[in-house]
Amino acid sequence: MAAKLKKGDTVVVLAGKDRGSKGEITSVNPSENKAVVDGVNIAIRHTKQSQTSQGGKIAKPMPMDLSNLALLDKNGKATRVGFRMEGDKKVRFAKTTGEAI
Numbered sequence: 853m854a855a856k857l858k859k860g861d862t863v864v865v866l867a868g869k870d871r872g873s874k875g876e877i878t879s880v881n882p883s884e885n886k887a888v889v890d891g892v893n894i895a896i897r898h899t900k901q902s903q904t905s906q907g908g909k910i911a912k913p914m915p916m917d918l919s920n921l922a923l924l925d926k927n928g929k930a931t932r933v934g935f936r937m938e939g940d941k942k943v944r945f946a947k948t949t950g951e952a953i
Contacts, residue, residue, distance in 0.1 A: 886915035
């Protein structure tokens with residue numbers, strides 16, 4: 853099955869403590885059905901100092917479920933993603949505007 857949300861997409865959070873927040877997807881893990889969104893779902897990790905990195909409290913974005921994310925269309929509204937054939941290519945399109953992504 854083709855991915856509805858991909859790395860680099862701008863999304864809005866639909867549920868959870870960060871509902872309404874917008875951000876860009878930095879990584880997607882389709883096998884776990886999760887994605888990491890920049891600036892959303894931040895957790896504080898306490899890390900020990902090593903030779904390569906400074907220790908202390910480090911803010912780290914944690915993965916969140918894909919079902920809690922929706923793609924933003926060109927108008928800045930949340931939209932669902934559909935697929936259609938344009939010529940011999942399969943393309944994603946925004947259900948609200950019908951425009952190819």
